[in-house]
Amino acid sequence: MSSKVKVLGFWYSPFVARVKMGLKMKGVEFEYVEENIRAKSQLLLESNPIHKKVPVLLHDGRPIAETMIILEYIDQTWEGPPILPRDPYQRAMARFWVNFIDEKCLNTMLKACWRTGEEQKKFKEEAIEALQILENEIKGKKYFGGDEISVVDHAGNFIAYWFPLISSGMELITEDKFPNIWRWSSDYCNHAFVKENLPPMEAMIPKFKRR
Amino acid sequence: MSSKVKVLGFWYSPFVARVKMGLKMKGVEFEYVEENIRAKSQLLLESNPIHKKVPVLLHDGRPIAETMIILEYIDQTWEGPPILPRDPYQRAMARFWVNFIDEKCLNTMLKACWRTGEEQKKFKEEAIEALQILENEIKGKKYFGGDEISVVDHAGNFIAYWFPLISSGMELITEDKFPNIWRWSSDYCNHAFVKENLPPMEAMIPKFKRR
Numbered sequence: 001m002s003s004k005v006k007v008l009g010f011w012y013s014p015f016v017a018r019v020k021m022g023l024k025m026k027g028v029e030f031e032y033v034e035e036n037i038r039a040k041s042q043l044l045l046e047s048n049p050i051h052k053k054v055p056v057l058l059h060d061g062r063p064i065a066e067t068m069i070i071l072e073y074i075d076q077t078w079e080g081p082p083i084l085p086r087d088p089y090q091r092a093m094a095r096f097w098v099n100f101i102d103e104k105c106l107n108t109m110l111k112a113c114w115r116t117g118e119e120q121k122k123f124k125e126e127a128i129e130a131l132q133i134l135e136n137e138i139k140g141k142k143y144f145g146g147d148e149i150s151v152v153d154h155a156g157n158f159i160a161y162w163f164p165l166i167s168s169g170m171e172l173i174t175e176d177k178f179p180n181i182w183r184w185s186s187d188y189c190n191h192a193f194v195k196e197n198l199p200p201m202e203a204m205i206p207k208f209k210r211r
Numbered sequence: 212m213s214s215k216v217k218v219l220g221f222w223y224s225p226f227v228a229r230v231k232m233g234l235k236m237k238g239v240e241f242e243y244v245e246e247n248i249r250a251k252s253q254l255l256l257e258s259n260p261i262h263k264k265v266p267v268l269l270h271d272g273r274p275i276a277e278t279m280i281i282l283e284y285i286d287q288t289w290e291g292p293p294i295l296p297r298d299p300y301q302r303a304m305a306r307f308w309v310n311f312i313d314e315k316c317l318n319t320m321l322k323a324c325w326r327t328g329e330e331q332k333k334f335k336e337e338a339i340e341a342l343q344i345l346e347n348e349i350k351g352k353k354y355f356g357g358d359e360i361s362v363v364d365h366a367g368n369f370i371a372y373w374f375p376l377i378s379s380g381m382e383l384i385t386e387d388k389f390p391n392i393w394r395w396s397s398d399y400c401n402h403a404f405v406k407e408n409l410p411p412m413e414a415m416i417p418k419f420k421r422r
Contacts, residue, residue: 066306
């Protein structure tokens with residue numbers, strides 16, 4: 001009997017995109033269930049009662065929450081190309097950069113977009129500081145892990161694909177200020193596997209313009 | 212040739228205690244280097260240039276930062292009792308609760324201690340909400356993973372051992388309000404391996420009373 005895999009998500013979520021890509025990398029068939037942010041399903045509330053957030057992975061009915069925890073579970077459960085490097089040191093480095101992007105970049109970039117006045121100024125400064133570290137890290141490399149795309153690049157999908165859409169007019173990441181992130185963003189979005197698995201931009205524009 | 216392992220830390224840090232215990236569980240010999248919070252060593256600044264924080268593990272000169280990343284590295288690198296459960300689902304659950312304790316409990320508890328006025332009130336409420344979830348999780352179990360002490364309990368070392376010291380007078384965790392966390396805290400601190408590896412209370416009291 002083959003196992004049953006379900007993903008609860010929002011189609012426009014960068015975190016859900018990371019989980020979907022992880023499953024596709026491993027060739028795992030799954031059922032995708034679209035959630036409604038204003039009326040979350042009973043299944044979502046029961047599967048992630050503490051955070052009540054997507055993505056949630058259900059494997060034979062057992063729920064797992066939080067993007068990186070789900071990805072590590074997928075990596076350990078199914079055969080196929082590794083999601084995290086197998087070498088312990090490289091794996092630790094990948095975890096470090098995923099954490100850095102999630103905690104230092106995304107967090108401050110979102111707040112720089114959504115807050116106003118002095119608060120916005122503060123978060124913009126923090127975002128620039130974090131992005132400068134990322135700029136130095138990607139310098140001279142095609143992807144964060146080297147020549148091949150990896151879990152760290154997928155963690156940065158928000159920076160490459162979502163942020164330019166929601167930050168219009170803010171000019172936080174320009175070719176001039178962050179040439180290496182700019183170049184990496186283009187390479188990331190044009191990578192064949194990524195391109196196939198990112199939500200379509202023509203649906204994203206009206207979705208995020210409404211906000 | 213045996214490998215060289217070094218830990219940079221503060222003796223009174225709950226995070227450093229977690230790393231030291233991880234190495235001791237595996238029977239790894241290491242050199243412990245005490246850092247000065249007011250004059251961090253060149254080695255620390257070079258080993259963790261981004262966060263400039265302890266703990267840092269150096270393995271044959273290669274630095275690894277961040278408590279959970281270090282613990283996962285130790286678990287993957289050395290033989291011995293597992294730090295994280297081997298079963299992928301149990302491992303995902305352990306990661307979930309470690310994250311919950313680190314992000315939701317410690318964060319709010321510290322702010323409830325250090326902030327004042329309205330801010331303090333807000334963080335106190337958030338801390339109580341998070342602790343209530345933890346209270347339900349530990350109910351009916353000796354330790355978070357069941358009968359045996361595990362990585363989740365060690366993540367909670369701050370709650371059991373440090374918090375009562377720094378929160379004196381706040382009465383956030385009392386036997387009355389959180390009977391299961393109260394009982395677990397006592398079991399945790401009296402566990403033979405833990406007792407041997409926590410910083411001595413007689414040194415902790417003057418250290419934290421000065422703040």
